[in-house]
Amino acid sequence: MKRKRVAILGSTGSIGTQALDVIARYPDRFDVVALAAGRNLALLAEQVAQFRPAITATADDGAAGLHRVAVESDAQIVLAATDGAVAFDAVFAAVDAGIDIAVANKELVVAAGELLFAHALASGARLLPVDSEHSAIFQCLEGQARERVAGIVLTASGGPFWTRTREEMRDVTVEDALRHPTWNMGVKNTIDSATLMNKGLEVIEASRFFGLPAEMIHVLVHRTSVAHGFAIFTDGNVIGQFAPPDMRLPIGYALAYPDRLPDRREVDALVALGGAADAAATALGFERPDLERFPCLGLAYRALAAGGTQPAALSAANEIAVAAFVDGQIGFTDIAPCIAEALAAVPVAELTLDAVRAADAAARVAARRATAGRSKESALGGSR
Secondary structure, eight states: OEEEEEESSSSHHHHHHHHHHHHOOOTTTTTEEEEEEOOHHHHHHHHHHHHOSSSSOOOOGGHHHHHHHTTTTSEEEEEESTTTTTTTHHHHHHHHHHEEEEEHHHHHHHHHHHHHHHHHHHHHEEEEEEEEEEHHHHHHTOOOOOOGGGEEEEEEOOTTTSSSSSSTTTTHHHHTEEEEEEOOOHHHHHHHHHHHHHHHOOOOOOHHHTTGGHHHHEEEEEEOOOOEEEEEESSSSEEEOOSSSOHHHHHHHHHHHTTTTOSSOOOOOHHHOOOOTSOOOOOOOBBBBTTOOHHHHHHHHHHHHHTTTHHHHHHHHHHHHHHHHHHTOOOGHHHHHHHHHHHSSSSEEEEEEEHHHHHHHHHHHHHHHHHHHHHHHHTTTTOO
């Protein structure tokens, strides 16, 4: 078997490092041909020493470096694992060149998913989801007639504040928000999970990946993060995907697709469903999301319904609001109002890549204005 040539955009981030962990276990299946990192040069140097890619790039290399990694490396699959819009052009260029993309960049699909999938359809490139929930739905729908799909369900952990009232969330700290009950993720994604914006962005992603309207995409809170997604069919049958909460599993599935990695020969059935090794039983539980306590999920559904550039504005405004919370400028419960204020200030435009960039920029300006206003209000003793 020839080794699959892999390039990674965002190799020193949470997804990138876990992908390299998967790849290291299968040196006979994967060949790392290119790596792009941000500014963690020490970790990149370690990765280069271990995997010896022909091409590397850092933030100092800018767009040209990302393009070299994605397009000029002769990769068969590119893992898009950067944050924000920094790698949009490189990913679009790779798709236009017919290169498969393992997509772990939420902003890419949320802001420009319709355009990206149109480009992939034209070039023949495959877009493979890396998010555990979208990987689950992808697996559930394999071989199924799409006209027989009645709906899909994305599960949410509920984050660290699921049992708290809105009032109890007002004074939570960044450290509190980073105490995720099940997943090991980066700061931005972990905060998004605490607000449920992570799930809102995934609803928009699911609409793009699977061509479904908002009313066919449902969210249920499932605290143990063992059941990752379900497909509900028109005859009433439901197919679900289960696995322990380990991002290396959907990463490995995307990199190996259409094959599966030969990792397990003997299994403990209960452990495979997320149970502890010494447990005699496990249980599954699901709850409806609470949009009053977690308004970010509702903002995402509204952005999807508005269409055009509104999802791009949502994603950009959320980045700014989360950064302001992490920096101590605003409180946790200020995040959603700041995003809502920014969305109201940015007109919805017809979707083009230039319009996406414009909406992204405008939403960032509006969100900074909103967070500054909240910060000033707090400094003057106002209530949040």
